Each structure stands twice: as C-alpha cells, then as structure tokens.
Amino acid sequence: MSDSPTLPELIDMQIRTTGPMSVATYMGLSLTHPHKGYYKGADPLGAKGDFITAPEISQMFGELLGFFFVNLWQQMSQPKEFTLLELGPGRGTLMADMLRVACRAEGFRDALDLRLFETNPSLMAEQNARLEAYDPKWIDGFDKVGPGPLLVVANEFFDALPIRQFVRTDQGWHERMVGLIDDKRAFGLSPTPLPASAMPDAVAHAPPNSIYEVAFAGSEVMARLAGTISTQGGAILAIDYGYATTQTGETLQGVRRHAYADVLESPGDTDLSAHVDFDALGIAAKKAGLAVQPLVSQGQFLDRLGLGDRAKALALANPASAGDIAAARKRLTAPDQMGELFKAFCAASPGLVPPAFSA
Ligand SMILES: C[S@@+](CC[C@H](N)C(=O)[O-])C[C@H]1O[C@@H](n2cnc3c(N)ncnc32)[C@H](O)[C@@H]1O
Numbered sequence: 001m002s003d004s005p006t007l008p009e010l011i012d013m014q015i016r017t018t019g020p021m022s023v024a025t026y027m028g029l030s031l032t033h034p035h036k037g038y039y040k041g042a043d044p045l046g047a048k049g050d051f052i053t054a055p056e057i058s059q060m061f062g063e064l065l066g067f068f069f070v071n072l073w074q075q076m077s078q079p080k081e082f083t084l085l086e087l088g089p090g091r092g093t094l095m096a097d098m099l100r101v102a103c104r105a106e107g108f109r110d111a112l113d114l115r116l117f118e119t120n121p122s123l124m125a126e127q128n129a130r131l132e133a134y135d136p137k138w139i140d141g142f143d144k145v146g147p148g149p150l151l152v153v154a155n156e157f158f159d160a161l162p163i164r165q166f167v168r169t170d171q172g173w174h175e176r177m178v179g180l181i182d183d184k185r186a187f188g189l190s191p192t193p194l195p196a197s198a199m200p201d202a203v204a205h206a207p208p209n210s211i212y213e214v215a216f217a218g219s220e221v222m223a224r225l226a227g228t229i230s231t232q233g234g235a236i237l238a239i240d241y242g243y244a245t246t247q248t249g250e251t252l253q254g255v256r257r258h259a260y261a262d263v264l265e266s267p268g269d270t271d272l273s274a275h276v277d278f279d280a281l282g283i284a285a286k287k288a289g290l291a292v293q294p295l296v297s298q299g300q301f302l303d304r305l306g307l308g309d310r311a312k313a314l315a316l317a318n319p320a321s322a323g324d325i326a327a328a329r330k331r332l333t334a335p336d337q338m339g340e341l342f343k344a345f346c347a348a349s350p351g352l353v354p355p356a357f358s359a
Contacts (some may be wrong), residue, residue, distance in 0.1 A: 007036035007268035012180060020179035020188055023252065024162040024217070030267035031160060032119055038268055039120045039160070045090055050255050050271045053156050054239070054298070054338065055094035058328035060314065062097020064305040065237070069098065069151055070105045071355045072235055072348070078107055081148040082234070085115040085139075087221070088157035090123060092116075092130035098153070099134055113146050115139050142224040149233035152225055158281065159240050159273040161217040163252060166194070168210045173199055176211070178264065185264040202246040202279075210248040213274055219284040226288035226347060235348035236285070241341045242276030244295050251275035278345050285347035293346040293357035299339025302332055304356035 005013065011029055015021060021029075031038045044050045054061045073082065086095050095114070103109040114136040118124050124138060139145065165176035172193030179188045196204040203212045225236055254261040254270040261270045282292040296304075311329045315322040333339040346354045 007033055008185075008266065010036070011178075011267055012183075012185070015178070015180050015185075020177035020190075022164055023176050023178060024164045026178040026264075026267070027162040027252075027272050028217075030270070030272055031162070033268065036268050037119075038271055041120075041122070041268075043091065043120075043122050043126065044271060050257055052258075053090060054332055054342070055090070055097060055155060057331055058325070059093075059097045060307060060310050060325075060328065061302070061332060062094045063101045063310060064302055064307060065094065065153060066098035066101030068237065068305060068355055069153070070102045070108060072151060072352060073102075073108060073111075073149075074105070075352050076149055076233055076349075078111070079149050079233075080107075080111050081113065081146060082111055083113045083115055083145045083148060083150045085117065085145060085150060085152045085225075087117045087152065087154035087238075088160065089116050089118055089127050090155075092123075092127035094153070094155055095127075095134075095136075096130045099131070109134075113137075113148070115145055117142075142221070142228065145228060147232065150225070150229050151234050152229075152236040154236070154238040154240075156240055158215070158218045158221075158238055158276045159242070160271075161215055161221070163213045163215045163274045165250070165252065166199070166212045166214070168206050168208050168212075168248075169193065170208060172196065173212070187264070200246050203248050206248045211250045212248050213251060213277070215274065215277060215280065218276065219280050222281045222284040222347075223288055226285040226290045229347075229349060230289035233349045235346060235352055235354060236290075237354070238276075238281065238345045239298060239301075239342060240276045240345075242278050242343060244278055244343070246277055246279045276345075278343060281345060282347065289350075290347040291350045291352070293348070293354055296344050296357060297335075297340050298342035298344055299333035299335065301344035301356050304359070307333065 089095055114134045116136050116138050166173040167176050172195050174189035174193050177188050177190050252274045254263040254272055256270045278295050286292050311325050315325045331337045346357055348354050
C-alpha cells in the first residue's frame with residue numbers, strides 16, 4: 001500500500017501552504033496532475049466509465065468526418081504529404097472510423113502523417129491498438145508537426161481544458177478561487193477586483209453576481225494550431241458543447257458515473273468540464289489569419305454531411321441493427337439530445353470551402 005498523499009490531500013496542502021488557487025489551477029490539477037489527475041487514470045469513457053461521446057454512440061459520426069476531411073484534402077489538390085492531427089482522441093474510435101472511409105480515396109493513406117495529442121496513458125494504449133496500422137505518432141507540443149498542410153480534428157477536447165472564472169460585484173470583477181473553510185474545499189473571491197475594462201465588451205457591464213468564464217488554455221491551443229495552418233495550409237474542426245457568443249453564466253460541471261457530481265468534492269475522481277466559448281476560439285483563429293466558418297449545430301452539420309443516407313445504407317446492410325442505428329441517429333441530431341447543444345466549429349485557410357458549413 002502506498003503512503004503517498006491522495007490528490008485531494010495534495011490540493012488541500014497546496015491551499016494551506018500558498019493560499020486559495022484559481023479555478024483554472026484547481027481544474028488543471030484535478031484533470032491532469034501527472035500521477036493522480038482524472039485524465040491520468042483508467043479509461044473514463046463508455047457505459048462503465050463516466051460519460052459517452054458521439055463516436056462511441058455510432059460509427060456514422062466518424063465516417064462522415066472522414067468524408068469531410070477527404071473533401072478538404074481534395075480541395076487542397078491532394079498534397080502528397082500532410083498531417084492529420086487529433087486532439088484528445090479518446091479510445092481512437094473516431095479516427096479509426098474516419099480513416100476507414102478516408103483511406104478509400106486514392107493517395108490519401110500514402111500522404112497521411114497521423115499525429116495524436118493525448119495525455120492519458122490508458123487511452124494512448126487503446127489508440128495504439130486501434131490505429132497501429134496507420135503508424136500514429138503521439139506529440140506533446142504543437143511545433144512537432146510536419147511542414148505540409150495540417151488538418152486537425154477535436155471532439156470534446158476543448159471542454160476539458162481549464163477555465164478561469166470571474167464574478168461581478170459592485171467593486172468590479174473578482175477572480176473566483178478555491179480555498180478551505182473549516183478544512184472543507186469552498187469557492188471564494190480574490191480580494192482585488194479587476195475593472196470592467198479588463199473584461200470583453202460582451203460581459204463587462206453584466207449585473208452583480210454574474211459569472212464570466214474564460215478558457216485561456218483553449219484560446220492558446222487554437223492560436224498555436226491556427227498559426228501553423230495559416231502558413232502551411234489546412235483546417236481545424238472542433239465539435240463540442242458550448243455557446244456561439246461570449247456570455248456570462250456558470251457552466252463548470254462535474255460528472256461521475258454518468259451523473260452530475262460536486263465539482264469540489266472528489267478531485268481526480270470526477271470529470272470536470274465547461275462549455276466552450278466558440279466566439280473566443282474564433283477570435284484566436286481569425287487573428288492568425290484563418291477564415292472562421294459560421295458555427296453550425298451538430299445536428300445540422302451531420303445532416304448536411306449525409307447522416308440520413310448513411311443511416312439508411314447501414315440499416316439496409318444490417319437489418320437486425322436498424323432500430324439501434326435509428327436511435328443513434330436521433331441521439332446525435334435531435335435538438336433535445338446532442339443535436340443543438342453540441343456545435344461544429346471550423347477555421348480554415350482562406351479559399352477552402354469546408355463541407356456542411358453553409359446550406
Ligand atoms: C471527453 S474525452 C473525448 C475523447 C474523444 N475525442 C471522443 O470523442 O470520444 C477528452 C479527451 O481529451 C484528452 N485530454 C483531456 N485533457 C487533455 C490535455 N490537457 N492534453 C491532452 N489530452 C487531453 C482525454 O484524455 C480524452 O482523450
């Protein structure tokens with residue numbers, strides 16, 4: 001048995017030693033502490049894990065994304081060498097489904113340099129098992145991609161990056177902190193307020209008690225990748241839950257075993273995530289010189305890519321699974337399920353016309 005402190009004990013020790021920590025620091029430690037973070041442990045996906053994602057619901061999700069990327073590669077005149085990078089590839093299911101379809105396009109597989117950005121060793125092993133045939137390479141920095149065009153895909157990656165929270169009071173905007181009250185973790189406010197001028201215009205004059213969340217880490221990732229794409233050509237597709245315009249409202253949530261869980265109670269054992277501010281991602285991509293497509297809902301995106309036809313063909317080939325296929329289609333696209341909450345974001349080299357982003 002190991003006597004090393006647990007992650008909750010480590011976090012509490014840090015607070016006792018250096019004082020309250022920002023929500024971003026708390027979230028970063030909870031999710032990616034090198035030994036004890038949530039994303040360093042067992043596979044969190046699927047029925048036995050904490051949550052399920054679109055590619056795990058149906059192979060159709062990845063297959064349609066495969067068509068999407070083949071289309072972009074063809075628009076770029078089928079470069080002989082290009083990088084396909086996935087951020088947070090989970091079990092490798094999305095990429096396996098994408099490549100099964102995409103590699104039918106002549107020349108695609110020979111030109112492909114597959115890169116994966118992943119923090120979880122258990123998931124890396126699963127990715128390797130599913131994608132070994134494509135010779136994937138894991139990268140730990142975005143400067144480690146080849147010189148050719150760069151195509152990036154990210155499903156439910158940006159929501160897992162740390163956010164900072166700011167709360168409006170009569171004095172200004174105070175950063176929300178995690179501290180200890182009677183030895184129990186609790187939220188509090190930093191004593192020094194920031195002026196309204198430090199906040200984006202869309203939220204600066206929100207009423208007292210409003211909460212503004214900002215994901216500097218997400219914008220940084222987008223800026224880095226968009227910078228590379230803007231010089232080498234390519235595009236980034238990010239699908240996630242989130243909102244179209246920067247706004248106030250608390251979205252930080254904890255999930256454990258498919259149920260909402262207290263954010264502060266069990267760090268390292270709870271998935272923490274926040275809705276993605278697509279406006280902020282768009283600003284970062286645009287600044288780097290990319291053309292940002294109008295945001296579309298996941299339902300619209302998949303329907304426009306031909307989900308209906310794909311579901312029919314799949315059901316015809318597997319009549320015994322027709323009911324499951326129809327249920328999966330509904331789950332991915334119905335407005336009261338994943339169809340509206342999840343959105344597809346794309347930023348691309350000017351001139352490229354990413355499929356399904358305009359009617
Ligand atoms: C919610 S899961 C989504 C998995 C997969 N994209 C899917 O749709 O099934 C988030 C993924 O991002 C990875 N991840 C989370 N934070 C990360 C980080 N800071 N750096 C690299 N990977 C990260 C997780 O390990 C996991 O693979």
